[in-house]
Structure formats: C-alpha cells, structure tokens
Amino acid sequence: MSILINKNTRVLCQGITGKVGQFHTKGCLEYGTKMVGGVTPGKGGETVLGLPVFDTVVEAVEQTGADATMIFVPPAFTADAILEAVDAGIKTVIAITEGVPVIDMVRVYEIVRRSNSVLVGPNCPGVITPEECKIGIMPGYIHKKGPVGVMSRSGTLTYEAVWQLSSLGLGQSTCVGLGGDPIVGTSFVDLFRMYQADPATEAILMMGEIGGTAEEEAAAFVREHVTKPVAAFIAGRAAPPGKRMGHAGAIISGGKGTAAEKVAALEAAHIEVAEGPADMGTAMQRAIARKRR
Amino acid sequence: MKIHEFQAKEILRKAGVPVPRGIVAHTADEAAAAFKELGGKLAVVKAQIHAGGRGKGTLKTNPAQHGVELVKSAADAAKVAGNLLGQPLVTIQTGPSGQTVRQVLVEEGCDIARELYLGIVVDRAAAGPVLMVSAQGGMNIEEVAAHTPELIFRERFHPDTGLLSYQARKLAARLGLKGASVASAEKFIKGLCRVFVQQDCSLAEINPLVVTGAGELLALDAKMTFDDNALFRHKDLAELRDLAEEEPMEVRAGQAGLSFVKLEGNIGCLVNGAGLAMSTMDLILLHGGSPANFLDVGGGANVQQVTEAFRILLSDKHVKAVLVNIFGGIMRCTTIATAIMEAYQQVGFNVPLVVRLEGTEVEEGRKILAGGKFDIISATGLTDAAQKVVKAATAA
Numbered sequence: 001m002s003i004l005i006n007k008n009t010r011v012l013c014q015g016i017t018g019k020v021g022q023f024h025t026k027g028c029l030e031y032g033t034k035m036v037g038g039v040t041p042g043k044g045g046e047t048v049l050g051l052p053v054f055d056t057v058v059e060a061v062e063q064t065g066a067d068a069t070m071i072f073v074p075p076a077f078t079a080d081a082i083l084e085a086v087d088a089g090i091k092t093v094i095a096i097t098e099g100v101p102v103i104d105m106v107r108v109y110e111i112v113r114r115s116n117s118v119l120v121g122p123n124c125p126g127v128i129t130p131e132e133c134k135i136g137i138m139p140g141y142i143h144k145k146g147p148v149g150v151m152s153r154s155g156t157l158t159y160e161a162v163w164q165l166s167s168l169g170l171g172q173s174t175c176v177g178l179g180g181d182p183i184v185g186t187s188f189v190d191l192f193r194m195y196q197a198d199p200a201t202e203a204i205l206m207m208g209e210i211g212g213t214a215e216e217e218a219a220a221f222v223r224e225h226v227t228k229p230v231a232a233f234i235a236g237r238a239a240p241p242g243k244r245m246g247h248a249g250a251i252i253s254g255g256k257g258t259a260a261e262k263v264a265a266l267e268a269a270h271i272e273v274a275e276g277p278a279d280m281g282t283a284m285q286r287a288i289a290r291k292r293r
Numbered sequence: 294m295k296i297h298e299f300q301a302k303e304i305l306r307k308a309g310v311p312v313p314r315g316i317v318a319h320t321a322d323e324a325a326a327a328f329k330e331l332g333g334k335l336a337v338v339k340a341q342i343h344a345g346g347r348g349k350g351t352l353k354t355n356p357a358q359h360g361v362e363l364v365k366s367a368a369d370a371a372k373v374a375g376n377l378l379g380q381p382l383v384t385i386q387t388g389p390s391g392q393t394v395r396q397v398l399v400e401e402g403c404d405i406a407r408e409l410y411l412g413i414v415v416d417r418a419a420a421g422p423v424l425m426v427s428a429q430g431g432m433n434i435e436e437v438a439a440h441t442p443e444l445i446f447r448e449r450f451h452p453d454t455g456l457l458s459y460q461a462r463k464l465a466a467r468l469g470l471k472g473a474s475v476a477s478a479e480k481f482i483k484g485l486c487r488v489f490v491q492q493d494c495s496l497a498e499i500n501p502l503v504v505t506g507a508g509e510l511l512a513l514d515a516k517m518t519f520d521d522n523a524l525f526r527h528k529d530l531a532e533l534r535d536l537a538e539e540e541p542m543e544v545r546a547g548q549a550g551l552s553f554v555k556l557e558g559n560i561g562c563l564v565n566g567a568g569l570a571m572s573t574m575d576l577i578l579l580h581g582g583s584p585a586n587f588l589d590v591g592g593g594a595n596v597q598q599v600t601e602a603f604r605i606l607l608s609d610k611h612v613k614a615v616l617v618n619i620f621g622g623i624m625r626c627t628t629i630a631t632a633i634m635e636a637y638q639q640v641g642f643n644v645p646l647v648v649r650l651e652g653t654e655v656e657e658g659r660k661i662l663a664g665g666k667f668d669i670i671s672a673t674g675l676t677d678a679a680q681k682v683v684k685a686a687t688a689a
Contacts, residue, residue, distance in 0.1 A: 101493055102493075160572075207568065217418075239571055245554060245571050
C-alpha cells in the first residue's frame, strides 16, 4: 500500500508538449509510471513519446480513464490548469510549476478543498510510491520500497533524506513533496492523517523549514492522532529574519516562522528532531527504536 | 518586491485611497521648493529608504537628525533634507551600517486627531488575505500582537468579493469611529483591500492611519510589498523597483538566475535546491563555522551559472573558504563536476574549495574533480564536508 498513488494510477501530463513537461514525462515512463496521455490546448491530436495529446483534460479523462495529473504549465496559467483538472474529476493533481502568484492559489485552494480532488504543490518535486509510480522530477533510483512515509517542503533536501534512509535499509512507502510556496494544496497535517491510516507505513519522516506555522500545526496533530514513530528535520536555523530563502514560503516574518519555534513544537510532541541534515536517517532510526521500547 | 513610501502613496492616490499631498525631493533646494508649493505652514520631511523605523532612526554621521522631521519653513525643509540626503540612516530594520538616503518626501502636515493601524497580508493559516486593524496606531504592531493581541481586530476576505460592507462597519465600531468617520473608514478600508488584490500585494500596511479633526481617514504612512511571482503581470510595478536599495550581490545573482542572500560569515556556499541550501548553512553553523551566504543554483547549474556563482561568492572579501554541496538527481554529478572545473579555471580561485557531490554518476564526478591540476578538496559526506570547510576557513 501507499498513499495517493500506486501501480494502478493512470497519469496525464498537462504541458506535455513543452520541453520540461516532455523531459519529465519520459522520466516517469522510464520509472514504470502508467502515463496515459497529455494535455496542451491547441495541440490535441498530436503524439508525444507515444502518448496521445488532447486539447482539454475532460477529453483526456474520457479517452484514457486518467485519475491523476502532473502539471508543468507555466505560472501564469497554472491555477487554471489545476481547476480544469479538478473539474474533470481528476483525483490526484500534482502541480510542479514554480512561480505561481499567491492570490491565484488563494482562489484555487478554496475550490480544491471543497472538491473530491487532492492537490499537491505547486512548486513541488512531486510524489513517488517506490517501485510502483513516480509523478514528478525526483530521481527514482534513490528510492526503495519500505515502511517510512516521507513528507517535505523541499526537493533536493528530500533526496538527501531518502538517500540516507535507503542506505540505512529503511525503504519508503510514499514520498510527498508539499512544495515551497506559502499556500499549497496538501499540508503536513493532511499527510500525517493519510500515513497514520496507511497499513504499509510504519514510521514517518518530515522535512520542514522556516516560514509559516505548518510544522507547529503538524506537531499538535501528531500529539493527538499519530501513534507511529515520527522524526523530523527543520531547515533554516541559520536563516536571518525578513529574507526569502529561495522558496516563496521560506521567510521569517513578524517574528513568526523561526526554526527554533518549530523545533520546540516538534520536541514537545515527542518527535525525534534531527540535529542537522546529516542526521535525518539516523533520527528516523532513533524514533523507531524509541517506540519499540 | 519592496517600494518606497512615496511610490505606495502614489498607487493609493490613483486608487482613490486618501493620502496627504507630497512632493519628492533629491536636493535641499528641491525640498525648499516643495515646501513652498505645498503652501502650508507645516510640512514633514521624510527619508525614503526601503526600511521601517525611520522616525526613530538617526543618521550615522549626525545622531541628532532623525529620518522624519516636522518643519515650519522652506529653509528648515532645505536644512533637514540637506542633512539626510546622501547619508546612511540607521533604523531598527537597517542593521548597524544603515541605508543611504537618496531622496526625501516633503509632505503637507495634517491635523491628527487619532492614530490607528491597518494592515493586510495573505495569511497562510487562513489561506487568504486578512485585514488587521488596531486603535494602537503609530506603534510597533508586533509588540501590540505580542502583549495585547486582543487590541487587534481581524477580518478575512475573498479576493474577488472584497471586504464586505458589514465587515467594514464592524471594524469601524471596534475602532470607536462614529458619524461621518464610519463612511470614510468604509471607503478607505474597502479601497485598500481592492488595491491589495488588484496589485498582487504580499503586504499593505498603513501605520499610522490618521483620523483628522474633521473625521476623515488619511494614510500618513504607507508600506506596500508585492508578490515577486506576480510581477510578470504588473509591468508598471516592476518599473518601481529601486535596485539601489537592494544588496548589489543579490541583484547580480538574480540577473544570473541564481537565488542568493548575503550573510555575515566567511564560508561561501553553492548548493542546488533551496531546502538543501538552507540546510548547508545550518550544517556549517553546527560544525562551528559561519556561512557567508545562501545560494541556490537551481536545477540547471551549467558552466555559466556556476562561473557567475563563484564570481559572486569570491567578490565577498570575507569569504575564506567555499563549500559546494550538490545532490545530483536529474542533474548528473559529472555535469556539475565539469562545470566546477571550468569555472574554477575561469574565475581563478584564491581560497580553499571543498566539494561534496552525491547522487547520479557520483563516482565519475569525483574522478573528474580529482583529475584536474587544481587542489580541490573532495568530501564524501555532509559531515566530512562541513568539517573540512570549517577547518579550511579557520586555517586561512
């Protein structure tokens, strides 16, 4: 088992005819993902990598039975692409695009939360269920199937964590990149709920960073509702206030969103917090060992 | 993206939100002329920099001169402007070296009966814009939030519906506004909410929002920042950017497509991915070192970008050693290793370089680094990398 995606998931790529969309569709196909088609308005009827291209998501769903989508549409049109997918009944919408205006996401978020769809991202590396399905830009080969559910606001930092876990013999059930923006479709709390309910996930590793209160909300949720061992790492202890550290959402403002506050909240929830980025895999090991005792 | 107070007021004026009359001056003479043109007995000369706390702030070279001063004659306006222009103003937000004042705003004085606070941000927890008002105007709102949060009133609103009339009346009641002030408040607040959404703001703050003796609302100060991700659809706003107010190395990095933040330490960092870049700074700190910067070279990292990144890092005289930390996923370690070798040669390194590679084609990548004539220190893991670079920086 896993969360969100598995070997049966049928995936579209919105933006498949673009250079980046095409490159990563190829990567997902090579991993074994069931890519079934693509959508680029005006390019319906073409074929890319042997996959049919449609003008609209609704036509693509009717013709291919797709239930997930990977969005590589430019930032000016991403919100529209997300809403189109939700409207067409796509259950899992994964938006990779970086640079989406926040106000666009305000409008999208409200609609998505009221729908039956799940949105991951935007500005995220995607979701992978090892040895079954990859929807995103992550390097598939570093992942191994196993018991750890992974969730992260980052891209390459997640790959570091997965690399450490795999090296320690701790495979992953699913890895979810939430995205680096201030408003994203799926939160840490949402994922804790899913991982807690997933029989194949036995432990959970979370990578957070400065900005916002998502980690504090997660800590509160874990205290009440999560029985599986949890470890975490928070990036940005060295970050100065007021400066955007790459990710649109990684900014300490009004004194809120510091790494220190997040670490304190996690520790109060008895979550094993990694000392540094080299300690993420070993922190997960410690959390698992602690729960066993 | 930040803008100056005078630019924010111009945006508000165009949108029908009341602001005092004001004229920008770049010289003492212009300030005197501005005073005369405004025609009042009183004016305020305000330093224009991209930082708050200007009223309490003082000049580094002349601590008797504050960043905001009331003047009663054209001659005084010229004197204050003359003091401020070309000098660094130090406020609680600028850091000890301050920021050089390149222009001042000469603004008509107004009759202040009350000072209120009004701010709008996109609140993450609410996943939407939230308006905050408080009767504690002219003060540090973060202190109010910390000590007396019950004095701040909040209303959420939908970007397309805007703030509703009943919400504006509710806030007016909370602020103790009566009579004609209520209508003035409703118009002002709804107007500001509209501008916030139309211009893709991240922050719009009016502190103080003044209630005049006649019961009208007026923005005595205005701070507006804009969502960088939305600038593509606001060419006019993008033109308001003042590069002189930004850190030069950060501007240069932005132009090369790099994400860069300057810090105070002596170990330069070059990393792919924002989360990993932040973690690399943390890693250095953990091992007793001090990062000189945050730098995310992104998913591309071709020779040109790595070369420009190295040039930017090495232009900081404080840098005593450099750490390159790359996790190659889609990007191959061979590609980055080749780029490093070429860049190293082009730039001419004069400080120790520690490179930690991991991921796709890592062994081949390490071979490329070892194969050159350069003395590049190769690290095998994060801990090894941190220890080596901190040692190199300390030894220098």
